[in-house]
Amino acid sequence: MTVNEKRRELIMITMFKRKITKNKLAAVMNLSYPTVLSKINNPASLKLQECDTLCKTLKINLIEFLTVK
Numbered sequence: 001m002t003v004n005e006k007r008r009e010l011i012m013i014t015m016f017k018r019k020i021t022k023n024k025l026a027a028v029m030n031l032s033y034p035t036v037l038s039k040i041n042n043p044a045s046l047k048l049q050e051c052d053t054l055c056k057t058l059k060i061n062l063i064e065f066l067t068v069k
Helices: 003-018 022-029 033-041 048-058 062-066
Strands: none
Touching: 003 033, 003 048, 022 033, 022 048, 048 062
16 A cells, blocks of 8 residues: 555545545635545645645644655
């Protein structure tokens, strides 16, 4: 499993556990729904500020998210 796949899995599992929808995430991140889908499917495309917002929203440790192995 690649780093990108691990990050995507972490995002999806955390969203499910915290009952955060993609629409809600799009609103919080101030992005369109299609852009959020793209960013979730390819977490490597996230900018640092977007990673920070994502991690704060999902309550994920930013350093752990960025250093997933």
